[in-house]
Amino acid sequence: MRETDATPAQDGDLRLTDRLPAPLRVTARWWRINGSGSVDHAAVIERVCEESGWSPRFAFMTIMSAGIAVLGLLLSSPAVVIGAMLISPLMGPIMGLGFSLALFDFKEMRRSVTALVVSAALAVMFTGLVVLCSPLKAATAEILARTRPNLFDLLVALFSALAGAFALIRGRGETIVGVAIATALMPPLATVGYGLATANLSIAGGAFALFGTNFVTIALSATIMARLYGFGHRLSSQQSWLQTALLLTVFVLMAIPLAISLDRIAREAVIATQVRGVLASSFAREARVTQLDIDYEADPIAVRAVIIVPKSKALRTVVLAERLQAKLKQPVTLRADQVLVDPASAALDQEKAAFAQAQEQQRIREEGTEISHLLAVAAGVDPGTITIDRDARRAIAAAHPLPGASLAAYQALEARVGAQAPGWTIFVVPPSGLALSDIGFAQNVDALDDGAQAALRIDTWAAQRWNWPALAVPGLTEPHPERPNLGQRRAAAVAGALRRLGLTVVAAKVSGNNATMRLQQGMPE
CATH class of the missing domain: 3.30.1330.60 (OmpA-like domain)
Structure with missing residues (x-):
């Protein structure tokens, strides 16, 4: 990066500040003196360049971090995964990319992107090799947590980038916030390697989507922070407009699927609130809705509820279904289990027992849903093909053929899932046609x-x-x-x-x- 690019253009700043309204003009001048003006831009750029490029040390630390991360994922150990973050060097090149975007320094941009791409490829290949050599190949909770990008993952990347850029510019705590940036990048990369090694493209694809979202968010957030602190003020007006348009375009493109997801979550939350309100208002105040499960993917929407209600206030399920349809203005399939209690006899113990039973049913149902998803990912099949018998606490999956997997591998897979589902009996049916021993x-x-x-x-x-x-x-x-x-x-x-x-x-x-x-x-x- 050029040192002249790191020095603010004071005259241009003053002309721009003079055009602002009085309150903003005062704020901008205060920030120019006490914020961006107090930064040694040349020293920051020198520090960024030192850490953003490819080197043997960078390659070694990346591989070691990836290896520790994938072992933590296979063991489902958050502590081991965090240990991998402590030695990850990914903050350097991603900050280099963010600052090069702010300065339109294409040479540094190519240098940083090369380091990131090569390090990502090395991390994926090494983690895949570790998984292939490991006897533990079952998908754990730590792995599954990184296969479905959501708004919170994006916020983690955003806050990590802002903290990282601030620490780099102000020279405070770069190592600590580097851990946060690595948290958003290294575990998803290790999960991609796991998915490719086990031929589970759904896991690999979801983890890569999470990595891509976090990577872009961190780089662009670092660019914004760099511009805020006065880096890139010598850019021409055309370059500034191009940079602004690029940032806005990328963020809008990323925001579209997130907005769709957020809208879906909001609609589901509204439906859940409306359903709970209708069920609660249909009975006396003594009644309680102890369990509410809604299948939004079903057509029509399927609602299952467990309600503790006095005997004198019990209602037919068809009446409740009609009230729900009127409130939601769409067809609804309702299964309502009404646990009847007798307040007149003051049967408190019965109510407690009924409540405990309802809670137990809820726990078993949640366990079944979690086990169904876990078994589906481990067996490489769709969750809808899993047979769940909640009464017998049994789950059965016909496994998808895995390249090179023997009967012993499928038996170990069954044992691995069973160890994560205490109290349940897990059956993994190996693909037909496999030879006996x-x-x-x-x-x-x-x-x-x-x-x-x-x-x-x-x-x-x-x-x-x-x-x-x-x-x-x-x-x-x-x-x-x-x-x-x-x-x-x-x-x-x-x-x-x-x-x-x-x-x-x-x-x-x-x-x-x-x-x-x-x-x-x-x-x-």
Whole structure:
């Protein structure tokens, strides 16, 4: 960056200030003296240039930060993710980009963009490699939290950029606010690497959208802060207008989807308030709406409510549905569970029990929704395909084929999701067509070693998930001969182990191999 670009043009500022109304003129002159005028612009630009470019140190720290971040995501550990932010060097080049936009310094702009693009690519590739080598591949809460950009994510990026630019300009706490900027960028990059490594494009796409939104917001916010502190005053009027138009255009383009999302959230909030108001006003003041779930995607809107109400004030569901439709001015599907209490008998314990039951139902329903989403992302399928049995606290998903994944990988995926859903039974059905395990034996040995027993447990798990009626064992002879050979003894050992695991066993039509055997789907006789 050119040092002359960093020095305000005082004459131009004075002419511009003289055209303002008196109150604004006083404010502008005060800011020029006590705000932008108190900044050593040349020193700030020198500091920005030192930290914004590519270097071996920058590459190493980026890779290390990305590695720690993806491990924190896989472990669902916020503390580890925060640890990754402490060493991330992303603040330097993004501040360089913001200041180069303020100064129209295309050389520094190319330098900063190159550092950011290369570092992002390195972070994604390295995190993807870590995920491929990791036995933990299930999507955690930390990963899912970075797949759906929302207004709060944008605000985090905005506040981080403003704090970062202020700290850089005033020379106070650059490292601390750099952590905030890294928080908005490094975890989404690590999540992109996870999504690509697990072939889950929905996760990768959502995380990349979050990264792109945060990146643009931080860079442009830094540009605004730089202009506010007097950087770029020597730009021509055409350059200033072009810069202003560019900033406004980008922010408007980003604001359009956010405005649509905000409008949707606002409409949903209004509907929820109206529904709760209608239900509350339809009963006596003693009644309480303890649970309210609204499916806005359903056509018509589906409402489910649990209401504790005195017996004398109970209403038919059809009456409540008509009142809701009149209030919302659109069709509504209502399921209202009215928990009736008797105030005359002062049955306080009953009311408490009913309330506790309603709360428990609400908790189970929320758990089911959360588990459905978690299992859908982990299995790579749409949440609508997940079977949820809330009464039995059971969830079933038919997994989408993952490149190179074996039966053991799907079994581990099921166990991982089950560990995050205590009290629930999780079933992950592996894709059909996957081969069962090879059951190996040592030379001249007919006993099952630890590896063979582990393979049998995986085959048993797969047969149960596929609802196979039986497993066929090659080389099995029924009834057993008086003097079985080695292959027959091995088949008998496998059959015995399968029966102990609770499976029905039949003889396969093909003979077994003396060294290895592979089980098949069988039909009971």
